[in-house]
Amino acid sequence: KAGVTQTPRYLIKTRGQQVTLSCSPISGHRSVSWYQQTPGQGLQFLFEYFSETQRNKGNFPGRFSGRQFSNSRSEMNVSTLELGDSALYLCASSLGSGDGSYEQYFGPGTRLTVT
Amino acid sequence: AQSVTQPDIHITVSEGASLELRCNYSYGATPYLFWYVQSPGQGLQLLLKYFSGDTLVQGIKGFEAEFKRSQSSFNLRKPSVHWSDAAEYFCAVGARQAGTALIFGKGTTLSVSS
Numbered sequence: 001k002a003g004v005t006q007t008p009r010y011l012i013k014t015r016g017q018q019v020t021l022s023c024s025p026i027s028g029h030r031s032v033s034w035y036q037q038t039p040g041q042g043l044q045f046l047f048e049y050f051s052e053t054q055r056n057k058g059n060f061p062g063r064f065s066g067r068q069f070s071n072s073r074s075e076m077n078v079s080t081l082e083l084g085d086s087a088l089y090l091c092a093s094s095l096g097s098g099d100g101s102y103e104q105y106f107g108p109g110t111r112l113t114v115t
Numbered sequence: 116a117q118s119v120t121q122p123d124i125h126i127t128v129s130e131g132a133s134l135e136l137r138c139n140y141s142y143g144a145t146p147y148l149f150w151y152v153q154s155p156g157q158g159l160q161l162l163l164k165y166f167s168g169d170t171l172v173q174g175i176k177g178f179e180a181e182f183k184r185s186q187s188s189f190n191l192r193k194p195s196v197h198w199s200d201a202a203e204y205f206c207a208v209g210a211r212q213a214g215t216a217l218i219f220g221k222g223t224t225l226s227v228s229s
Contacts (some may be wrong), residue, residue, distance in 0.1 A: 033215040043219035056166040056214040
C-alpha cells in the first residue's frame, strides 16, 4: 500500500505571497492532519480534516487554512507569508474512525522557505 | 497544561549497547502514547503506540516501550542498537477527546558510535 505523499517537497516563496501544499493520504484513510515543524517550536498541530470537514484545529492564525476533497486528498494554504512560516509541513493520515483515528502515518513533508 | 518532556536532547550510544529514551507527559485525560522516529529530511515513522491494556508494548525495529501511569512516563527501549538507528526520536501524546491532535516532545537525537 502506498504511503502518504506530499507535493511539492520543496518550496521557496517571498514574504507576502501565498502558498498551497498538497497531501494524498494512504488509500482508505479518510482523515488528514497537518503539522508544522520548526527548530524553535518543534512539531505543532495545525488542523485535521475528515470527510471534507475541518474536525479539529490547533492554535494558528487564520492565515493558515485547509480543505479536503471527496477523495480525501487535502490541501493546506498559507496566505501573506511571513519569515516565521519557514518550516517543514507534515501531513498525516489515519482511518478517521474508531481507534484507528489515533494511529497516524506521516508523509515526507514539504520544506517551505520564506525569503 | 498539556506537555511532553524528553529530558535528553542528544544521546550517544555504542553500537550493540542498550538504549533507553525517556519521555514524561502531563495530560489531563487518559493518554494515548506514541513514539515516532525521523531520519534527516524525512517524515515521521511510527515506532509503536499505546492505547490501553498491556503496559509493555512492542514496536517495529526491535523497539519496545513501557507505560507507567504512576510516573507519567513512556520510555522507549532497545536491547541492542544498530548504526541505522541513528535518528531523531519523538514522543507524542494524544487522547480520544483530542482526536488526531498530538502533542510532541522536542525530540531526542540519537547518535551511534562504532
